[in-house]
Amino acid sequence: xxxxxxxxxxxxxxxxxxxxxxxxxxxxxxxxxxxxxxxxxxxxxxxxxxxxxxxxxxxxxxxxxxxxxxxxxxxxxxxxxxxxxxxxxxxxxxxxxxxxxxxxxxxxxxxxxxxxxxxxxxxxxxxxxxxxxxxxxxxxxxxxxxxxxxxxxxxxxxxxxxxxxxxxxxxxxxxxxxxxxxxxxxxxxxxxxxxxxxxxxxxxxxxxxxxxxxxxxxxxxxxxxxxxxxxxxxxxxxxxxxxxxxxxxxxxxxxxxxxxxxxxxxxxxxxxxxxxxxxxxxxxxxxxxxxxxxxxxxxxxxxxxxxxxxxxxxxxxxxxxxxxxxxxxxxxxxxxxxxxxxxxxxxxxxxxxxxxxxxxxxxxxxxxxxxxxxxxxxxxxxxxxxxxxxxxxxxxxxxxxxxxxxxxxxxxxxxxxxxxxxxxxxxxxxxxxxxxxxxxxxxxxxxxxxxxxxxxxxxxxxxxxxxxxxxxxxxxxxxxxxxxxxxxxxxxxxxxxxx
Amino acid sequence: xxxxxxxxxxxxxxxxxxxxxxxxxxxxxxxxxxxxxxxxxxxxxxxxxxxxxxxxxxxxxxxxxxxxxxxxxxxxxxxxxxxxxxxxxxxxxxxxxxxxxxxxxxxxxxxxxxxxxxxxxxxxxxxxxxxxxxxxxxxxxxxxxxxxxxxxxxxxxxxxxxxxxxxxxxxxxxxxxxxxxxxxxxxxxxxxxxxxxxxxxxxxxxxxxxxxxxxxxxxxxxxxxxxxxxxxxxxxxxxxxxxxxxxxxxxxxxxxxxxxxxxxxxxxxxxxxxxxxxxxxxxxxxxxxxxxxxxxxxxxxxxxxxxxxxxxxxxxxxxxxxxxxxxxxxxxxxxxxxxxxxxxxxxxxxxxxxxxxxxxxxxxxxxxxxxxxxxxxxxxxxxxxxxxxxxxxxxxxxxxxxxxxxxxxxxxxxxxxxxxxxxxxxxxxxxxxxxxxxxxxxxxxxxxxxxxxxxxxxxxxxxxxxxxxxxxxxxxxxxxxxxxxxxxxxxxxxxxxxx
Numbered sequence: 001x002x003x004x005x006x007x008x009x010x011x012x013x014x015x016x017x018x019x020x021x022x023x024x025x026x027x028x029x030x031x032x033x034x035x036x037x038x039x040x041x042x043x044x045x046x047x048x049x050x051x052x053x054x055x056x057x058x059x060x061x062x063x064x065x066x067x068x069x070x071x072x073x074x075x076x077x078x079x080x081x082x083x084x085x086x087x088x089x090x091x092x093x094x095x096x097x098x099x100x101x102x103x104x105x106x107x108x109x110x111x112x113x114x115x116x117x118x119x120x121x122x123x124x125x126x127x128x129x130x131x132x133x134x135x136x137x138x139x140x141x142x143x144x145x146x147x148x149x150x151x152x153x154x155x156x157x158x159x160x161x162x163x164x165x166x167x168x169x170x171x172x173x174x175x176x177x178x179x180x181x182x183x184x185x186x187x188x189x190x191x192x193x194x195x196x197x198x199x200x201x202x203x204x205x206x207x208x209x210x211x212x213x214x215x216x217x218x219x220x221x222x223x224x225x226x227x228x229x230x231x232x233x234x235x236x237x238x239x240x241x242x243x244x245x246x247x248x249x250x251x252x253x254x255x256x257x258x259x260x261x262x263x264x265x266x267x268x269x270x271x272x273x274x275x276x277x278x279x280x281x282x283x284x285x286x287x288x289x290x291x292x293x294x295x296x297x298x299x300x301x302x303x304x305x306x307x308x309x310x311x312x313x314x315x316x317x318x319x320x321x322x323x324x325x326x327x328x329x330x331x332x333x334x335x336x337x338x339x340x341x342x343x344x345x346x347x348x349x350x351x352x353x354x355x356x357x358x359x360x361x362x363x364x365x366x367x368x369x370x371x372x373x374x375x376x377x378x379x380x381x382x383x384x385x386x387x388x389x390x391x392x393x394x395x396x397x398x399x400x401x402x403x404x405x406x407x408x409x410x411x412x413x414x415x416x417x418x419x420x421x422x423x424x425x426x427x428x429x430x431x432x433x434x435x436x437x438x439x440x441x442x443x444x445x446x447x448x449x450x451x452x453x454x455x456x457x458x459x460x461x462x463x464x465x466x467x468x469x470x471x472x473x474x475x476x477x478x479x480x481x482x483x484x485x486x487x488x489x490x491x492x493x494x495x496x497x498x499x
Numbered sequence: 500x501x502x503x504x505x506x507x508x509x510x511x512x513x514x515x516x517x518x519x520x521x522x523x524x525x526x527x528x529x530x531x532x533x534x535x536x537x538x539x540x541x542x543x544x545x546x547x548x549x550x551x552x553x554x555x556x557x558x559x560x561x562x563x564x565x566x567x568x569x570x571x572x573x574x575x576x577x578x579x580x581x582x583x584x585x586x587x588x589x590x591x592x593x594x595x596x597x598x599x600x601x602x603x604x605x606x607x608x609x610x611x612x613x614x615x616x617x618x619x620x621x622x623x624x625x626x627x628x629x630x631x632x633x634x635x636x637x638x639x640x641x642x643x644x645x646x647x648x649x650x651x652x653x654x655x656x657x658x659x660x661x662x663x664x665x666x667x668x669x670x671x672x673x674x675x676x677x678x679x680x681x682x683x684x685x686x687x688x689x690x691x692x693x694x695x696x697x698x699x700x701x702x703x704x705x706x707x708x709x710x711x712x713x714x715x716x717x718x719x720x721x722x723x724x725x726x727x728x729x730x731x732x733x734x735x736x737x738x739x740x741x742x743x744x745x746x747x748x749x750x751x752x753x754x755x756x757x758x759x760x761x762x763x764x765x766x767x768x769x770x771x772x773x774x775x776x777x778x779x780x781x782x783x784x785x786x787x788x789x790x791x792x793x794x795x796x797x798x799x800x801x802x803x804x805x806x807x808x809x810x811x812x813x814x815x816x817x818x819x820x821x822x823x824x825x826x827x828x829x830x831x832x833x834x835x836x837x838x839x840x841x842x843x844x845x846x847x848x849x850x851x852x853x854x855x856x857x858x859x860x861x862x863x864x865x866x867x868x869x870x871x872x873x874x875x876x877x878x879x880x881x882x883x884x885x886x887x888x889x890x891x892x893x894x895x896x897x898x899x900x901x902x903x904x905x906x907x908x909x910x911x912x913x914x915x916x917x918x919x920x921x922x923x924x925x926x927x928x929x930x931x932x933x934x935x936x937x938x939x940x941x942x943x944x945x946x947x948x949x950x951x952x953x954x955x956x957x958x959x960x961x962x963x964x965x966x967x968x969x970x971x972x973x974x975x976x977x978x979x980x981x982x983x984x985x986x987x988x989x990x991x992x993x994x995x996x997x998x
Contacts, residue, residue: 118751118860141755163699174699176707177676190947198856198925199888200662200673200711202932202943203971204952208675208707212699229757252617256640258728258797298757300803301796308797357697361617389698426697433701444701448689452958453703459954472702 004052004435005098005469009477013100013468016080018057021102025060028074029067033108035059044103047085048150049093049436056083056097063108065185065221072219073189075102081465082187084215086126086158089150091353092434094162094214094470101468104219106157112136113222120227121180121197126157126220130164133225142227145172148430149338157220163212165430167263167337170388171296174430176211178226184210184218187461197224209456214432215467217460231296234262235306236330239318240287244268244383247289248363250316251387254293255360257312259305262296264388268367271340271382271395278343281336282329284320291318291387292337340384341395348380348397352409356420357429358390366419370394373415377408391429392420418443433471441471442478450475503553503934504597504968508976512599512967515579517556520601524559527573528566532607534558543584543602547649548592548935555582555596562607564684564720571718572688574601580964581686583714585625585657588649590852591933593661593713593969600967603718605656611635612721619726620679620696625656625719629663632724641726644671647929648837656719662711664929666762666837669887670795673929675710677725683709683717686960696723708955713931714966716959730795733761734805735829738817739786743767743882746788747862749815750886753792754859756811758804761795763887767866770839770881770894777842780835781828783819790817790886791836839883840894847879847896851908855919856928857889865918869893872914876907890928891919917942932970940970941977949974 007013018036025034035041036058045053057080062068075082081101088095097103110127117140122133130151134143147166148154154164159175160182172178181195195207210217241247247266254261267275268289276283283290291313295305306323313321324330336343344351358366367383374381385392396412398405417427417440427433427440445453453472457464473481506512517535524533534540535557544552556579561567574581580600587594596602609626616639621632629650633642646665647653653663659681664673671677680694694706709716740746746765753760766774767788775782782789790812794804805822812820823829835842843850857865866882873880884891895911897904916926916939926932926939944952952971956963972980 116858116860117755119858120754121858163704165699169698176699176704186947186951192948192951194948196856196925197858197889197923198928199668199890200664200675200856200928201925202927202936202940204712204715204955205662205675205707205710206951206955208704209955211704213703216703229755232757255619256616256728258731297800298803298807301800304797304799304803357695357699359618359620359696361615390696391698424696426695426700428701429697429699437701441701448685449691449693452685452691452705455958456703456705456708456955459951459958 004054009480010469010474011476013081013098014079016057016078016100021078021080022058024074024078025071028070029060029062031064032060032062032067032071044085044097044105047088047093047095048091049096049434052093052096052435054097054099056103057100059103059105061105061108065109065183065191068104068219068221069185069189069191071104072185072187076188076465079463079465081468083467084161084219086155086161087129087153089154090158090162090432090434092428092432092436094432094434096435098468106155109221115140117142119197121224122227123222123224124156126160126223127155130154130156130159137227141230143230144225145178145228146175156223156225160211160220160223161213161215162432167265167386170264170386171260171262172228176208179207179211179223180226181224182207182210182220183222184220186218187463187465192218214434214471216457216471217466231262232298233302234294234296234330235302236324236333237293237306237309237313237321238324238333239291239293239313239321240284241289241317242287242319243317244289244367245364246317247291248367250291250313250318251363252360253312253316254309255388257308259295259309261293261309261388263292263294265292265337266290266385266387267337267340268383270380271344271384274343274347274382275336275340278346279336279339281332283336292333344382344395344397349399349401352396352398352413354392354394354396354413354416355429355431356392356417356425356427358392358420358423358425360390362423362425363390366392366423369419370416373412377412379405379408379412381412386429390425414440435470438470438473438477439481441473442481447475450478503551508979509968509973510975512580512597513578515556515577515599520577520579521557523573523577524570527569528559528561530563531559531561531566531570543596543604546584546587546592546594547590548595548933551592551595551934553596553598555602556598556600558602558604560604560607564608564682564690567603567718567720568684568688568690570603571684571686575687575964578962578964580967582966583660583718585654585660586628586652588653589657589661589931589933591927591931591935593931593933595934597967605654608720614639616641618696620723621726622721622723623655625659625722626654629653629655629658636726640729642729643724644677644727645674655722655724659710659719659722660712660714661931666764666885669763669885670759670761671727675707678706678710678722679725680723681706681709681719682721683719685717686962686964691717713933713970715956715970716965730761731797732801733793733795733829734801735791735793735823735832736805736808736812736820737823737832738790738792738812738820739783740788740816741786741818742816743788743866744863745816746790747866749790749812749817750862751859752811752815753808754887756807758794758808760792760808760887762791762793764791764836765789765884765886766836766839767882769879770843770883773842773846773881774835774839777845778835778838780831782835791832843881843894843896848898848900851895851897851912853891853893853895853912853915854928854930855891855916855924855926857891857919857922857924859889861922861924862889865922868918869915872911876911878904878907878911880911885928889924913939934969937969937972937976938980940972941980946974949977
């Protein structure tokens with residue numbers, strides 16, 4: 001797998017007159033910080049997918065939307081590609097820089113512009129941290145619902161770019177369900193308002209199109225989010241199973257019973273033991289699988305739902321089912337789950353975290369198949385996932401120092417993602433495509449679908465300067481790595497090749 | 500207002516060799532019915548917005564997705580515009596035919612292909628009626644949530660085109676929140692799959708872009724919808740207020756209390772009296788406003804929520820608040836609300852139904868302003884609305900036989916929509932733009948935003964053959980009717996003019 005931008009495959013990037021660009025940027029946006037020394041650029045060479053690194057040509061840090069506009073206009077004039085970056089916590093390399101591109105950090109646009117407790121909305125700049133929105137809304141009893149694990153650090157601008165999810169997205173939705181409006185700057189410096197404070201917006205739904213577009217369509221300079229009343233109470237049930245498939249079926253049963261849990265997470269034995277060793281969460285280390293089911297809302301509702309879910313779990317074959325006795329134990333139960341990745345990191349020199357999604361009916365079959373792959377390749381796989389919405393995070397354990405193990409891990413990973421597509425699911429649940437899954441996109445989509453992506457991208461950014469090489473693969477890349485059928489060796493839109 | 504397609508404003512349409520087209524369509528899709536006699540075409544001259552009528556050039560009724568593909572390819576070759584139509588219940592003229600265009604009815608693609616009770620999804624053809632999906636899912640205790648008032652007749656294909664809502668969309672979302680995947684045919688006959696059964700899909704979110712695009716991007720041939728477990732019970736509270744503003748504030752208070760009602764509807768005195776006269780729903784005819792608040796879910800939760808909401812309502816100043824004592828009375832309460840439009844029709848020769856949306860904080864102010872407009876123009880306005888999500892349906896009462904009243908009604912209507920935009924809302928909540936609100940789109944969006952719509956439309960349909968003149972106004976139209984600033988009289992993309 002070649003995951004860095006490869007000019008031979010993805011198309012050549014223009015050579016830039018760096019001193020002239022620096023001069024022009026300083027003139028265009030005098031208030032913005034501009035980094036150009038090697039030691040200043042180094043910290044920006046990767047995001048949360050640190051296996052892949054490229055030092056950018058330059059880094060700019062604007063402080064206002066007007067500076068963003070001036071910078072993009074300037075880069076457009078120089079035809080230099082631009083990669084926007086929030087906090088850099090993304091796990092799929094969406095903010096991986098280009099050696100011939102400008103890295104545009106939104107970190108200094110971090111003002112909370114308005115919190116409106118009557119309409120339950122907040123208007124913020126893109127560099128505001130996810131958790132900071134909830135903190136600002138807390139005095140009104142409100143919060144911002146999507147909660148990626150990185151919420152203490154990640155920014156709302158990055159959340160918009162990746163359509164971030166979180167443990168509670170089963171009940172409260174993804175970023176796209178919680179953002180009402182974004183103001184964006186296009187590559188040629190136009191400011192557009194997409195969406196409104198209304199439930200639906202007339203015309204084409206460019207807001208939903210923009211959310212999750214991974215920096216390909218424009219740069220966000222303002223975000224209006226929905227705020228929700230904080231749930232009065234939250235309770236968590238821990239159920240143990242002697243069989244993974246039974247736990248999988250229990251997930252469907254809970255949903256079918258008409259209860260929408262705040263969170264519904266599943267861990268298999270390998271993850272349970274790793275987490276218990278690390279966190280001492282109180283997990284049953286002999287269980288084949290556990291489910292954590294959180295119920296939140298007003299007190300009387302939650303009490304009734306707990307009883308209901310307990311009955312469903314017992315009926316589905318849980319060998320044990322208990323309610324966290326107090327807030328401390330509830331936090332402990334969650335700490336085990338939230339630290340499952342580092343816990344697995346303690347029992348294996350390396351691991352490779354996948355992010356596929358499958359329809360719930362396929363859960364038992366896919367788990368069985370992963371077991372077979374694990375055995376066939378001789379590598380352990382720990383399964384941790386957002387069971388309620390079918391978003392799996394299989395962790396493939398390997399030792400990069402053992403020759404061939406990395407390759408085998410990547411091979412299992414590829415096969416798991418293909419399996420997800422085969423059963424009607426998708427190659428990413430919440431981490432995005434970025435640079436990491438760019439080749440698998442050729443499996444997920446056919447030629448006509450990829451062409452449509454390119455045509456829509458073209459509508460916003462005809463010169464393909466925004467984050468090239470991410471999210472949507474070039475047709476040339478798919479011809480190289482995917483199953484794409486290229487008719488008589490002709491790519492249909494020569495001007496689209498560089499996307 | 501000119502609401503029919505006007506070639507002088509919207510751009511010329513090609514003259515078609517009708518006999519040659521008929522011959523070609525018969526050869527391309529021999530299984531599809533083709534209507535071409537005047538008396539066969541007449542029933543298709545309008546949709547639910549019957550004030551505007553145009554007899555189409557031809558009507559075709561395919562029975563399979565392959566026939567749709569063949570028909571679109573054939574129309575593409577002839578460069579003849581195509582307007583797709585579901586049940587024709589739309590209220591904004593989205594399916595209004597073109598005199599020089601083919602009307603493509605999807606009414607015969609009405610098979611339910613699959614109901615999967617484990618994954619809680621159904622796969623259906625576009626001509627399946629909204630309510631028929633819930634009927635097919637009922638044996639599994641499941642249903643399809645969005646419930647437009649026309650749900651007994653309207654089809655899922657039309658719901659996708661209009662992003663249909665309904666009384667319960669506050670809690671359960673619009674069509675876009677309940678559709679997982681669509682298969683569509685583009686104007687040049689490509690079949691694309693947008694979305695997946697997963698919560699999120701990689702690449703650009705073309706599914707959300709497509710939903711609500713009002714037939715501008717492609718024709719739906721298959722829809723995969725989410726099914727939800729049927730709520731165990733539903734209860735409804737009726738609260739009376741002596742002041743409209745108090746009722747408006749009570750809406751915010753309920754949401755702030757952390758309860759998400761299944762429905763939350765408001766009616767003012769004029770609507771209450773009209774509905775009570777007609778339906779005898781048991782409404783308090785002296786109240787300045789009533790709220791209907793439905794709570795649904797599992798029994799214990801609903802009981803607790805009812806107590807909670809009752810306390811909030813009393814606290815907000817309700818002079819009376821009572822629970823429908825049984826299922827009969829609950830249905831009676833809703834019958835009054837659902838028949839509010841025909842009820843108003845009984846007390847006025849004509850009425851004009853608006854569909855604006857506003858942020859909740861603006862509710863008291865906008866209601867006051869509507870009162871002022873009503874007084875100023877000497878026309879009564881009845882207010883009925885989905886209060887929970889700020890979607891208002893002011894009904895402007897007039898008599899078309901009184902000279903000048905229609906014009907005054909249209910003038911108030913225009914001012915109300917502009918007011919909605921001013922306070923941060925939108926010109927349509929759930930009825931769509933269609934042909935009806937095409938001129939107001941010039942108020943809602945600026946030049947750059949409209950250009951972006953055009954560019955995205957161009958990505959799917961470069962010849963602008965799909966439903967031209969609907970949803971997104973031509974820049975020429977905005978120059979004529981809107982506040983659009985046309986720089987030096989130049990329209991930027993001459994090839995986009997016909998959109």
